[in-house]
Amino acid sequence: MRTICFYFQVHQPFRIKPYRFFDMGEDHYYWDDYLNKSVIRKVAQKCYLPMNELLLELIKQHQGKFKVAFSISGVCLDQFEAYAPDVLESFQRLVATGHVELLNETDAHALCSLRSKSEFKRMVENHKAKIKRLFNGYEPKVFRNTELVYSDKIGEMVAEMGYTGMLTEGAKHILGWKSPNFVYQNAINPDFKILLKNFQLSDDIAFRFSDKSWSEHPLTIEKFTAWINNVPKDHQVVNLFMDYETFGEHQWAETGIFQFMKVLPSAILNHTGFTFSTPSEVLGNSKPISPIQVPTPISWADEERDLTAWLGNDLQNEAFTKLYDLESRVNKIDDAEIQRDWNYLQTSDHFYYMSTKFFSDGAVHAYFSPYETPYDAFINYMNVLSDFIIRVTRKEKEMQEVG
Numbered sequence: 001m002r003t004i005c006f007y008f009q010v011h012q013p014f015r016i017k018p019y020r021f022f023d024m025g026e027d028h029y030y031w032d033d034y035l036n037k038s039v040i041r042k043v044a045q046k047c048y049l050p051m052n053e054l055l056l057e058l059i060k061q062h063q064g065k066f067k068v069a070f071s072i073s074g075v076c077l078d079q080f081e082a083y084a085p086d087v088l089e090s091f092q093r094l095v096a097t098g099h100v101e102l103l104n105e106t107d108a109h110a111l112c113s114l115r116s117k118s119e120f121k122r123m124v125e126n127h128k129a130k131i132k133r134l135f136n137g138y139e140p141k142v143f144r145n146t147e148l149v150y151s152d153k154i155g156e157m158v159a160e161m162g163y164t165g166m167l168t169e170g171a172k173h174i175l176g177w178k179s180p181n182f183v184y185q186n187a188i189n190p191d192f193k194i195l196l197k198n199f200q201l202s203d204d205i206a207f208r209f210s211d212k213s214w215s216e217h218p219l220t221i222e223k224f225t226a227w228i229n230n231v232p233k234d235h236q237v238v239n240l241f242m243d244y245e246t247f248g249e250h251q252w253a254e255t256g257i258f259q260f261m262k263v264l265p266s267a268i269l270n271h272t273g274f275t276f277s278t279p280s281e282v283l284g285n286s287k288p289i290s291p292i293q294v295p296t297p298i299s300w301a302d303e304e305r306d307l308t309a310w311l312g313n314d315l316q317n318e319a320f321t322k323l324y325d326l327e328s329r330v331n332k333i334d335d336a337e338i339q340r341d342w343n344y345l346q347t348s349d350h351f352y353y354m355s356t357k358f359f360s361d362g363a364v365h366a367y368f369s370p371y372e373t374p375y376d377a378f379i380n381y382m383n384v385l386s387d388f389i390i391r392v393t394r395k396e397k398e399m400q401e402v403g
Contacts, residue, residue, distance in 0.1 A: 007241045007279060014347065019384050019387075028337075037082075050258065059097050059099050067281070102138055104124060104142075105144050109146050110348060111310060112346060124161060142165050151296060159186060165194060169299060180197060187292065194292055196239060204216070222267075225267045323385060326389065
């Protein structure tokens with residue numbers, strides 16, 4: 001079997017409003033509702049609605065031979081319910097075709113797998129329940145961790161939760177001479193299978209499609225099909241993993257990205273020996289070639305494919321540590337607003353905005369950030385976190401008085 005596996009990540013964070021030092025202890029609502037609604041509606045019109053319509057058309061046109069997978073973060077689903085029910089309905093129609101797979105992830109798009117097994121499990125269970133509620137009882141079988149973060153130990157934790165496999169980055173430093181175009185095994189649990197992103201071909205679409213300085217610009221269907229045909233005959237799968245916002249948001253409609261996707265399935269099915277498969281189908285139909293050793297966590301991000309995009313400087317590590325130091329205290333508090341804010345404050349984007357990386361990676365970070373500088377992001381977040389700690393402390397005192 002030679003197949004292409006398309007997986008799209010759908011995520012939007014709850015962005016924090018400007019929150020000053022003097023707001024602490026006075027204002028306990030942190031979220032920029034106007035900005036969050038504006039972003040969701042803008043991306044809905046540019047990406048989600050037209051791309052979902054196109055995928056539905058392609059699935060019908062190819063009578064199920066074209067298939068894709070999505071991982072939709074819980075915080076994004078919350079915003080669809082609040083601001084874009086039409087988008088949620090369009091995803092529901094796609095899943096109802098039977099040719100779209102949904103993956104599980106952490107509900108708040110959080111990095112808790114790096115810090116707390118219990119919080120990680122809670123987040124995954126919450127996301128699982130949300131998917132089941134919103135998608136007619138759907139139960140995902142494959143897992144995708146926040147930011148494609150993976151290590152041997154994280155894979156073992158996910159396997160213990162009952163998943164058949166997991167997606168991650170085909171990072172050069174862990175592959176060495178090996179290819180990402182095979183199914184691999186977790187180094188601790190050999191029954192747990194791993195799919196690796198082919199970052200070269202994925203990023204040709206996601207990042208380089210409209211880059212006029214790229215030596216291969218413009219990316220035509222003929223050129224991409226030729227690259228697929230050049231994949232060695234013994235390779236099992238080409239995993240094309242990317243942000244869904246690639247289509248219409250990162251790569252505007254004017255670049256031709258929608259037209260590219262409109263003709264891609266026909267070109268692949270008619271002019272290559274490849275089919276399309278969902279992650280579950282790939283894992284079910286392919287034997288793992290070998291274990292993959294990942295002792296230190298990897299991710300999709302930047303040249304290093306490590307965690308430094310989120311935990312690479314003192315600002316990020318201070319914020320991350322201070323947040324997760326609260327876990328045991330928050331778990332004892334039965335308060336819906338505190339639990340909501342605890343979830344949303346864990347979203348990885350908040351730490352990404354604090355990145356002080358420069359050069360090519362820094363440009364990518366700046367593109368995604370609503371803050372002028374990483375230091376502004378840190379100060380705003382820490383002001384909010386300080387107020388959150390005040391609320392937790394007050395609630396603990398109330399509980400002691402009642403007790």
